[in-house]
Amino acid sequence: MTEEQASPFKLALRRVMGRLARRDHTAQELRTLLADVPEAVVEQVLQHCRQQGWLDEGRLLEQAVHSRAARGQGPRKIAFELGRRGLSDDGIREQLHAEEYDWCALAAQLAQRRQGTAPLDLAARRRLMGFLQRRGFSQDQIHYALSSLSKKGSP
Template identity: 40%
Template sequence: MSDGEAAIEAAALRLLARREYARAELRSRLVRQNEFVAEVVDTVLAGLEERGYLSDARYREAKMRSRAARGQGPMLVARDWRASGAGDDRELLAEPDWLARARQALHKRFGEQAPGDAKEWARRARFLQGRGFPADLIRKALAEEEFFADGD
């Protein structure tokens, strides 16, 4: 291993020690910030993938856990996923139960209290929309019986 490759590997491992990275994101960061040669970076990253230090699948799982813990919906997760350069987001969006996550976000924010009127229902819908949930999931989450006050 040349001195250049050793320096690239050391920089990559320092970054990976802090958090998971998608391969494209790590490559971009090493080339842009450290001004390493792209071809050499590709060679080093291939070696890191072979040894299991770099994994797009592991990155996806870490990103999903992080976003889900913050109550974010599929649209925000997909946007961040595409921005990271980690590839196709269809598999990513098919994994979790987004309806359950929408309900969980509602319960966390508003508790068990049902919306008393249309204005409150709209407020909760806007909350979920801001969290990145699409309209169909918002309607399903708010259509549950437990979210409607008695007599409505």
């Protein structure tokens, strides 16, 4: 590698390392960061980061799904957000269907926390449905959550 080639590589690598030091990023996000750098240099930097273990989209995907689920986000919202960040649809789908996530139970917990001990009348059901939809839960998961509330409220 000549001195002319090393300089853009080192500068680009320094920019990427500054970002990766704060949090994990996707290759797409790093490509956007390096939009003003020649594509060949960008590919070298990304390959170097992968070899060093600094750029691991599998790890990023696992951590992102786990943290978003812990914040009460549903699979649809998580998939949308991670897709926007440039992660593969197959990887997202695989991680969302991992055994550790029971999306119905999570929706039921959120509904229970949101509703508390108040009666579940029609208006409350609609509010809860909208809340869970905005959180990214499917109709089946929402139905499960609302039916679990109804069962708890009945004698």
